[in-house]
Amino acid sequence: MIHAIRAILRRGFELIERPFDYLFGASLNPLKQLGALGFFFFWVVAVSGIYLFIFFDTGIERAYQSVEYLTNDHWYHAGVMRSLHRYASDLMVVMVLTHLLREFAYDHYRGARWFSWFTGLPIIWLLYTSGITGYWLVWDKLAHYVAIVSSELLDWLPIFGEPIARNFISTGTLTSRFFTLMVFMHVAVPLILLFIMWVHIIRISRPKVNPPRMLAGLTLAALIAVSLWKPAVSQGHVDMAKVSTELGLDWLYLPLYPLVDLWGKGGVWAFLLAFSVMLGLMPWLPPLRRAKAAEVFLDHCNGCGRCVEDCPYEAIRMVKRTDALPFPTQAQVNPSLCVACGICAGACPSSTPFRRTEDLVTGIDLPEYPIRLLRERTVAMSSTLSGPARVLVLACDHGGAARRKEQTVHVPCVAMVPPSLIDFILSRNLADGVVVAGCSESACFNRLGGDWTEQRFAGERDPYLRARVPRERIATVWTSKLAVSQTEASIAAFTDKIAALPPAKLRSPLPPSIRILEQGADETQAAGGQQKAEAPND
Amino acid sequence: MTNPLRTAGQFVVILALFMAVAAFSNWPVYRQNPQGSAVVMLTFVHGADRQAECRRLTPAEIAKLPPNMRRVQECPRGRRSLEVELDIGGKTVYRASLPPSGIAGDGPSKVYERFVWPAGEYDIAVRMRDSPRREGFDYMRSEHVKLAPDQLLVIDFNPQGREFVFR
Ligand code: HEM
Numbered sequence: 001m002i003h004a005i006r007a008i009l010r011r012g013f014e015l016i017e018r019p020f021d022y023l024f025g026a027s028l029n030p031l032k033q034l035g036a037l038g039f040f041f042f043w044v045v046a047v048s049g050i051y052l053f054i055f056f057d058t059g060i061e062r063a064y065q066s067v068e069y070l071t072n073d074h075w076y077h078a079g080v081m082r083s084l085h086r087y088a089s090d091l092m093v094v095m096v097l098t099h100l101l102r103e104f105a106y107d108h109y110r111g112a113r114w115f116s117w118f119t120g121l122p123i124i125w126l127l128y129t130s131g132i133t134g135y136w137l138v139w140d141k142l143a144h145y146v147a148i149v150s151s152e153l154l155d156w157l158p159i160f161g162e163p164i165a166r167n168f169i170s171t172g173t174l175t176s177r178f179f180t181l182m183v184f185m186h187v188a189v190p191l192i193l194l195f196i197m198w199v200h201i202i203r204i205s206r207p208k209v210n211p212p213r214m215l216a217g218l219t220l221a222a223l224i225a226v227s228l229w230k231p232a233v234s235q236g237h238v239d240m241a242k243v244s245t246e247l248g249l250d251w252l253y254l255p256l257y258p259l260v261d262l263w264g265k266g267g268v269w270a271f272l273l274a275f276s277v278m279l280g281l282m283p284w285l286p287p288l289r290r291a292k293a294a295e296v297f298l299d300h301c302n303g304c305g306r307c308v309e310d311c312p313y314e315a316i317r318m319v320k321r322t323d324a325l326p327f328p329t330q331a332q333v334n335p336s337l338c339v340a341c342g343i344c345a346g347a348c349p350s351s352t353p354f355r356r357t358e359d360l361v362t363g364i365d366l367p368e369y370p371i372r373l374l375r376e377r378t379v380a381m382s383s384t385l386s387g388p389a390r391v392l393v394l395a396c397d398h399g400g401a402a403r404r405k406e407q408t409v410h411v412p413c414v415a416m417v418p419p420s421l422i423d424f425i426l427s428r429n430l431a432d433g434v435v436v437a438g439c440s441e442s443a444c445f446n447r448l449g450g451d452w453t454e455q456r457f458a459g460e461r462d463p464y465l466r467a468r469v470p471r472e473r474i475a476t477v478w479t480s481k482l483a484v485s486q487t488e489a490s491i492a493a494f495t496d497k498i499a500a501l502p503p504a505k506l507r508s509p510l511p512p513s514i515r516i517l518e519q520g521a522d523e524t525q526a527a528g529g530q531q532k533a534e535a536p537n538d
Numbered sequence: 539m540t541n542p543l544r545t546a547g548q549f550v551v552i553l554a555l556f557m558a559v560a561a562f563s564n565w566p567v568y569r570q571n572p573q574g575s576a577v578v579m580l581t582f583v584h585g586a587d588r589q590a591e592c593r594r595l596t597p598a599e600i601a602k603l604p605p606n607m608r609r610v611q612e613c614p615r616g617r618r619s620l621e622v623e624l625d626i627g628g629k630t631v632y633r634a635s636l637p638p639s640g641i642a643g644d645g646p647s648k649v650y651e652r653f654v655w656p657a658g659e660y661d662i663a664v665r666m667r668d669s670p671r672r673e674g675f676d677y678m679r680s681e682h683v684k685l686a687p688d689q690l691l692v693i694d695f696n697p698q699g700r701e702f703v704f705r
Contacts, residue, residue, distance in 0.1 A: 020551075023544070023547055023548060023551060024548055028548070030552070086563060087556065087559065087560050087563065090559050090560065090562070090563050091556065091559055094559055142564075145570070152650075155650065161639065161645065162583050162648065163581065163583070163648055163650045165581075165650060166581055166583075166650065169579055169581070169690060169692050170690070170692050170705050214540070214545075218545070218548055218549050218552050219552060221549065222549060222552040222553040222555075222556045223556060225553055225556075226553065226556045226557055226560045229557065229560075230557075230560050230561070232563070235564075240690070241689065241690055241705070242688050242689060242690050243570065243571055243576075243577045243688055243689075243690045244570055245569065245688050246567040246568070246569050247567060247568050247569070247570075248563075248564025248565055248567050248568075249564065249567070249568045250562070250563045250564060251562045251563075251565075251566075252559070252562055252563065257568075258568050258570070261570060
């Protein structure tokens with residue numbers, strides 16, 4: 001059931017994302033920058049809020065008057081700030097909901113990823129509390145309605161003595177002190193929100209907290225344009241002797257308020273409780289399958305730290321050496337943070353398939369899918385290739401080639417593939433061309449795999465793909481899981497291109513030590529090499 | 539290498555999204571109570587009498603108490619329930635026995651009830667009993683009220699003046 005919902009949502013997202021990718025390019029696509037936009041909106045709200053605070057007066061009468069003054073008499077700066085404050089806050093809600101749905105759709109909330117999901121829950125509560133206290137401060141008719149319904153909701157809980165709601169009808173008990181409390185809440189709660197936003201991403205390495213400049217610029221410009229088009233205004237002075245008539249509700253922050261009339265207070269609390277419990281438990285609902293965390297093999301770890309650099313989830317640290325090898329540090333994995341993407345194994349310089357040791361062991365590896373197994377599968381798959389252009393596809397489990405069977409070796413993430421494996425495939429004549437097929441651009445399931453792969457191939461990031469590897473024989477395809485036909489078209493086009501190339505040079509046969517491992521390896525594939533390649537040492 | 543036309547397209551799309559979001563910040567309008575209706579709110583906080591009078595303890599009972607806790611009187615803390623009734627236009631719309639609050643049942647009783655009523659003229663009567671008596675009420679007030687559309691009429695109890703107030 002959850003799986004089906006996820007699949008539908010995912011399809012929905014991909015349908016929307018594609019035109020956005022087309023217009024914005026993958027790196028500017030707002031749907032792929034949701035977290036960063038959330039931070040950006042927060043800063044807009046914070047700065048405009050501080051500005052508004054200069055004008056705001058706490059007091060039953062003065063609160064409303066001061067907001068009217070800044071909105072009307074100073075519309076061109078303070079009024080615009082008020083609109084920015086409101087609309088950026090509204091956009092935060094939109095961003096949070098979209099971000100939540102997207103992380104859910106892309107199955108980003110289970111296993112070691114539970115932490116970001118779980119800390120998202122208080123974010124929602126704090127965000128709504130911030131917004132509701134904000135609407136309360138203005139002390140217009142909407143504020144009156146918000147005050148009454150909010151306090152009726154709170155009064156339903158058996159916590160408070162005297163009903164708080166009585167303060168907001170004409171019982172004469174409301175004092176300006178109350179506004180001081182609300183101002184305090186409206187400053188304190190967003191500060192706690194910011195703190196939790198920071199906690200939300202501490203387990204993520206290189207989190208995208210700033211949108212690309214261009215996107216930030218466009219966003220700010222659009223926010224200002226909207227603020228001028230539709231300035232945020234109050235809805236008339238409170239009259240305690242009247243009930244709210246027609247109110248322009250903020251449907252993003254206050255959708256539950258009309259529901260109080262429909263479901264009753266108990267119903268709304270039950271909904272909030274059910275929503276929170278469900279969201280909080282989701283990471284632990286079955287099916288619970290968690291791949292084993294990466295393991296360090298000290299004999300093969302020289303403490304270079306590349307795995308630490310590349311890990312997308314801050315799961316690896318360098319610690320003081322515990323064995324006799326002459327290096328100062330060694331890698332250490334925190335299994336509770338590891339998502340078993342294998343990017344560390346792809347980054348490890350010991351992960352070279354050229355090594356002739358029968359049992360290829362690297363410095364850091366996945367217990368359930370070691371580099372040795374990757375080499376075995378590659379060799380085995382290569383023996384099935386035939387035709388004028390033998391193209392081998394290295395596909396991640398989350399992109400457009402995820403369900404491919406023929407000519408394909410699967411990996412949890414394409415960045416698990418050490419660049420030397422590409423060299424190995426081509427130089428050992430296992431294939432005429434290699435396609436690396438990952439998730440769609442800027443939407444890597446493991447966050448950074450696509451970027452690292454491109455950078456390694458471009459020689460910008462350790463470990464490099466050696467210069468001798470003929471680049472015309474490699475292709476990268478970045479497509480989403482649903483874009484199967486697009487992926488196949490790219491692979492077919494690449495295959496045609498390879499077929500038209502003259503035969504590759506620089507090839508040597510597969511050494512017997514590796515071939516023995518593969519029962520099914522075809523003898524013919526290893527033939528035709530002219531030159532022996534030495535193990536690369538990038 | 540930005541193409542101005544493309545950037546303009548991006549801006550238009552972002553702007554359209556933001557305009558939609560801004561629109562939902564105060565539209566569509568919501569009306570909590572039907573047009574032409576008023577709200578009568580019955581709300582007050584008042585403690586009823588104690589359940590029982592204070593009682594002099596007998597010397598034997600006093601002797602049984604630990605020496606540092608001896609006292610001559612025993613005063614039960616628990617309060618009675620408040621009996622409350624509200625009539626609007628000759629119809630009893632609310633009748634309740636409101637238990638005291640607090641774990642020991644010694645806190646005041648609370649009422650907070652909202653009645654949405656068509657605007658118009660009504661006789662409104664409120665009655666409350668906070669004493670041990672079995673019948674009748676200790677406090678009453680009835681008024682002929684003209685409820686205007688969207689009016690919020692609050693019926694409160696003023697504990698100092700010990701009387702109901704309509705405002
Ligand atoms: C103010 C609100 C929020 C902000 C600013 C925010 C921001 C972020 C950022 C910057 C990231 C890192 C993205 C990356 O670099 O790959 C992230 C990841 C994540 N967020 Fe949020 N977030 C917010 C609310 C939420 C909520 C409400 C949920 C869900 C309940 C949620 C779930 C997640 C998850 C599951 C990830 C991890 C993705 C992964 O493991 O790859 N977030 N968030």
